[in-house]
Amino acid sequence: MRRSGWLERDLVGDTSSHEGATRLWLAAAAKAAARDPRGALFSALAVTGACVFGLPAFLLAIPLTYTLRFAVGLFDRRARRATLRLARAQPITLPSPLSFSDEGAKRLIERLERTRWAIESAVLASPGGAPFALSGLIDDVPQMERDVVVLAARIEYLGRFLSSAPSSTLHAEVLRLDEDREQETDAATRDGVERVIVRCRDHLDTLRLLSARRATCGRMAEEVLRTLEGIPAKIVSLQIARVESCDVRCTDSGRRAETVSEGFTALERTIAALPSGEVGCAG
Numbered sequence: 001m002r003r004s005g006w007l008e009r010d011l012v013g014d015t016s017s018h019e020g021a022t023r024l025w026l027a028a029a030a031k032a033a034a035r036d037p038r039g040a041l042f043s044a045l046a047v048t049g050a051c052v053f054g055l056p057a058f059l060l061a062i063p064l065t066y067t068l069r070f071a072v073g074l075f076d077r078r079a080r081r082a083t084l085r086l087a088r089a090q091p092i093t094l095p096s097p098l099s100f101s102d103e104g105a106k107r108l109i110e111r112l113e114r115t116r117w118a119i120e121s122a123v124l125a126s127p128g129g130a131p132f133a134l135s136g137l138i139d140d141v142p143q144m145e146r147d148v149v150v151l152a153a154r155i156e157y158l159g160r161f162l163s164s165a166p167s168s169t170l171h172a173e174v175l176r177l178d179e180d181r182e183q184e185t186d187a188a189t190r191d192g193v194e195r196v197i198v199r200c201r202d203h204l205d206t207l208r209l210l211s212a213r214r215a216t217c218g219r220m221a222e223e224v225l226r227t228l229e230g231i232p233a234k235i236v237s238l239q240i241a242r243v244e245s246c247d248v249r250c251t252d253s254g255r256r257a258e259t260v261s262e263g264f265t266a267l268e269r270t271i272a273a274l275p276s277g278e279v280g281c282a283g
Contacts, residue, residue: 006095010153015146018092036069091116091142095149102159104214105152108221112148115228122232126239131246137238138231144224151221158214162207 006017043062094113100106119141126132 007153007156010150011157013150015092015149018095018149019088019090038065038069089142092146092149094145100152100156102156102163104218105156105159108148108152108155108225111225111229112145112152115225115231116145118232119228119235122235126235127243132239132242134235134238138235141228141231144228147224148221148228151217151224154217155214155221158210158217162211162214 009015009017043065047062094116095109097106097109097113100109119138123134123138126134
């Protein structure tokens with residue numbers, strides 16, 4: 001993880017190492033080269049020239065044409081900027097939970113993976129069409145996922161250090177030095193011990209502050225993650241409300257059922273009230 005450098009970039013909020021912008025850039029240049037009608041035209045001319053003049057060397061112009069068009073697409077600044085914007089708007093590739101040694105950070109990434117799958121399933125299961133569009137409602141989800149990854153990286157960074165920090169040893173050392181100071185009769189020695197105690201306590205305070213910062217990152221990540229975990233249910237609730245608002249038949253279903261039931265009951269009562277001789281039997 002150290003060699004890849006993505007943890008250091010995530011610490012400062014730069015998740016570009018998970019965005020795959022280079023891959024999108026290459027794919028965009030390749031698509032532009034494949035869709036350019038001039039490439040097809042030059043290829044057709046090359047094939048025609050090879051057939052007419054009997055020179056297979058003309059066919060070399062086909063890969064050369066597409067290679068040049070691909071190179072032009074790579075150096076197109078507008079296409080490059082558009083690809084970067086697309087990469088920032090799309091969901092990132094989540095880091096593997098196994099890349100984290102801190103259990104808290106690992107659990108955050110595992111929950112984020114499950115939440116992404118649940119959101120995607122809810123979106124795919126939604127009815128199609130403009131009335132059921134979710135644009136504008138879940139546009140911030142990719143950025144919220146980035147926030148969780150950044151916070152998980154900071155928890156990992158702090159957790160790695162705190163797991164090896166000698167906080168318990170320092171606390172025991174302070175207690176021992178307090179006893180030594182009380183037993184010391186020489187004033188200069190007592191002052192020296194006091195200065196060591198101050199340094200140890202300052203160290204302990206710094207460790208406590210780092211632990212509190214780790215807890216703060218955990219609470220922030222929990223808040224964002226809880227919001228993401230609630231999105232699938234909100235999507236389903238919204239879509240069923242839209243379905244019910246579009247279909248007025250179900251609003252009258254209870255009345256229709258009651259009418260049918262009352263019709264059978266009324267007919268039975270009418271038959272029961274007739275004299276026995278007046279009730280016709282099919283035969």
